Amino acid sequence: MGRSPCCDKNGVKKGPWTPEEDQKLIDYIRFHGPGNWRILPKNAGLQRCGKSCRLRWTNYLRPDIKRGRFTFEEEESIIQLHSVMGNKWSAIAARLPGRTDNEIKNYWNTHIRKRLVRSGIDPVTHSPRLDLLDLSSLLAAIFNQPNLASVATHASSLLNPDILRLASLLMPPQQALQNPNPFYASNLDQELQTPVTSVSSQPQTESITPTDNETSSFKPVNATLDESLPPLKDNLDLDSLLSTPNSSPQQNSIDAEANSSGFFDFGFPDNFIFDDFMFT
DNA sequence: AAGCCGATCAACCGCAATGTT
């Protein structure tokens, strides 16, 4: 079968738009309105694919687009929404008036993602990167030990107990029980037993959409946290931002704190090369 | 001054979802 191309490849211009092309597109849409992108370029006198016209309009020429730098509030909103929705850029954009999915996606990849990593937060799971905690100490231990078994023995004393307790609180009980990491199961003392934050590339929506059974197990953990964590900022309207049925307000409040107040900012040195530890 | 390199972002591509006939 095969699908027909979205446009005739011959005679169709690609690459950056010229001001003249922009004006033609704007004029046409002002008069006829957007839509029917396939015939639009022909009628508007543009040597462009309809898809290219649609993209140019929705991402750049639309009059309601807010250009310029993202504000702090917008950035925090993006982090919040991404923690719930994952890479659903269009859904995120729908909740940020004047911003396009493309713009948000770019901003995430070039700014926010790096910022989170620098703060010790996994940009995929939005959880603290416990595997990076006190990494320098761990590395030092490795260099000082003759074999890996002895490194494992020393690891429990090297990791910050307070951080491990915090991680235990954040971990859904079911996941904690499964404890996929035999390293911890065999070597950490009972009280501090906590798996390293999983380096998962699963879509975020999977992990934040608990089944009926899982939902009940989430509540006590987060309720405990809510008591110990300061309230959210008043100007962060999470209800309006996160009205998705699958979202978990408790989880969001944790993320809000983690991201907006430096709660999980473990202060890695500036010269530490985080990207070496990033999964792609 | 020239070359290199990383950051940024507009634009493209392929696929999925949705609409229409």
Place this chain on the structure above:
DNA sequence: CAACATTGCGGTTGATCGGCT
């Protein structure tokens, strides 16, 4: 209901720019 057309989405690419050597 199937086939096809159109639109929307997310990942990726590549042009451009500024800083550094």
